Amino acid sequence: MSFSAFLFYVLAAILLVSAVRVVSARQPVHAALSLVLAFFTMAALWITLGAEFLGLALVVIYVGAVMVLFLFVLMMLDVRQTDQTPRWKRHLMPSLLVGAVMLAEIVLLIVKGVKTKAALPENATSMENTRELGKLLFEDYLYPLELVAVLLLVGMIAAIVLTYRQSRFVKRQEPAEQIAVNRDDRLRVVSMPAETETEDAPVHSLERSPEKTGGH
Amino acid sequence: MPGLEPTLTHYLLLAAALLVISVVGIIANRRNVLVLLMAVELVLLSANLNFVAFSAYFDDLSGQVMTMFVLATAAVESAVGLALLILLFRRRGNVAVQTLDVMKG
Numbered sequence: 001m002s003f004s005a006f007l008f009y010v011l012a013a014i015l016l017v018s019a020v021r022v023v024s025a026r027q028p029v030h031a032a033l034s035l036v037l038a039f040f041t042m043a044a045l046w047i048t049l050g051a052e053f054l055g056l057a058l059v060v061i062y063v064g065a066v067m068v069l070f071l072f073v074l075m076m077l078d079v080r081q082t083d084q085t086p087r088w089k090r091h092l093m094p095s096l097l098v099g100a101v102m103l104a105e106i107v108l109l110i111v112k113g114v115k116t117k118a119a120l121p122e123n124a125t126s127m128e129n130t131r132e133l134g135k136l137l138f139e140d141y142l143y144p145l146e147l148v149a150v151l152l153l154v155g156m157i158a159a160i161v162l163t164y165r166q167s168r169f170v171k172r173q174e175p176a177e178q179i180a181v182n183r184d185d186r187l188r189v190v191s192m193p194a195e196t197e198t199e200d201a202p203v204h205s206l207e208r209s210p211e212k213t214g215g216h
Numbered sequence: 217m218p219g220l221e222p223t224l225t226h227y228l229l230l231a232a233a234l235l236v237i238s239v240v241g242i243i244a245n246r247r248n249v250l251v252l253l254m255a256v257e258l259v260l261l262s263a264n265l266n267f268v269a270f271s272a273y274f275d276d277l278s279g280q281v282m283t284m285f286v287l288a289t290a291a292v293e294s295a296v297g298l299a300l301l302i303l304l305f306r307r308r309g310n311v312a313v314q315t316l317d318v319m320k321g
Binding site: 019022025031035051054061069099102110137144148155156 | 220221222224225226227228229230232233234235236237238239240241242243244245246248250251253254255257258261264265268269271272277278280281283284285287288289290291292293294295296298299300301302303305311
């Protein structure tokens with residue numbers, strides 16, 4: 001067994017064990033740290049496959065950013081009280097059944113379907129991986145790349161809008177409310193009884209125009 | 217059966233095992249939406265492993281470009297999912313999956 005084969009089996013074993021730990025850990029923090037280990041191992045596997053840039057990007061993006069986001073949320077929530085509920089009770093057996101069927105189907109498909117038994121080709125252009133990937137990304141796949149950029153922007157706006165909490169202490173204009181105002185909100189028409197003249201009223205009160213009661 | 221040296225079949229089997237582990241975790245998990253999100257990340261990671269393995273096998277870098285797109289989409293998905301999780305926690309006070317049965321008939 002060559003060294004690359006040995007490396008593959010070791011990394012695959014670490015990956016599978018850490019994946020099992022992710023879905024079965026009692027503490028969510030342990031699950032998050034196992035997921036970090038899974039990402040690291042996957043990055044190593046990709047690097048052995050010749051995808052150096054993707055491996056490093058996986059470490060930088062996932063271990064550096066996404067998992068930190070997960071851990072932030074984990075620390076913000078009070079997860080201790082959710083640990084009291086029983087787990088793996090009623091749903092373990094059906095899920096294992098579904099998993100076994102899925103695994104059998106996929107393994108059958110792969111073992112029967114993949115005709116080749118040849119080893120993976122050694123990457124001759126391995127040193128040029130980043131440069132070739134950049135060329136492909138910015139020439140052939142430029143339009144999808146821009147779509148993904150817009151998708152990231154939309155995700156950012158969505159996350160901000162979803163978690164935005166309005167404070168009562170900030171004074172600001174509400175254009176929607178300003179536009180949606182009715183006449184009745186601003187002007188109140190009061191119906192008043194008309195004034196009746198008395199006999200001994202002074203003269204100047206007669207010359208005064210009747211009290212405007214606002215349009216009635 | 218595949219031999220000892222790692223071929224394309226080995227990588228595909230590894231990705232399938234990873235997928236099945238995470239799907240079982242998604243179905244069986246009744247405690248925490250956060251762990252559910254992590255399992256979804258594992259599903260996407262196994263798909264990425266398939267992409268990279270085929271890319272190495274066919275010596276075509278398009279699969280690696282697809283993997284980059286999947287990575288970006290997964291990052292967006294986890295960000296929005298975590299925002300929804302925070303909303304859920306504010307409203308209900310816990311993130312247990314088994315309490316989310318409002319839509320149950």
